[in-house]
Amino acid sequence: MGLETFPFDIADELHDDEALAIYLDEALQTGDPAYFAHALGKVAKARGMTKIAREAGLSRGSLYAALSEGGNPTIATLMLVMKSLGLRFGAAQVDKAA
Numbered sequence: 001m002g003l004e005t006f007p008f009d010i011a012d013e014l015h016d017d018e019a020l021a022i023y024l025d026e027a028l029q030t031g032d033p034a035y036f037a038h039a040l041g042k043v044a045k046a047r048g049m050t051k052i053a054r055e056a057g058l059s060r061g062s063l064y065a066a067l068s069e070g071g072n073p074t075i076a077t078l079m080l081v082m083k084s085l086g087l088r089f090g091a092a093q094v095d096k097a098a
Contacts, residue, residue: 020046024039037073040067040081041067041071
């Protein structure tokens with residue numbers, strides 16, 4: 001008998017605000033804008049895409065499109081979604097030698 005596998009969706013694991021913030025912070029630290037947008041989409045899915053879209057003043061469809069693979073959200077869209085999640089962007093100095 002073979003090994004049975006199941007699909008994994010991180011959105012199913014983001015149950016509390018701390019896990020959500022850590023996940024997004026790690027995504028930001030990759031330096032990959034597409035990965036961060038994807039991660040933000042997973043968080044929005046975990047919190048309810050319709051609710052997040054409404055709070056951000058966006059249509060559900062446009063939010064899905066912006067945060068989907070290949071989407072290219074504006075910084076304004078990202079900031080609206082972060083605000084609706086009760087989060088904000090931050091900045092920290094990096095070690096240039098690393």
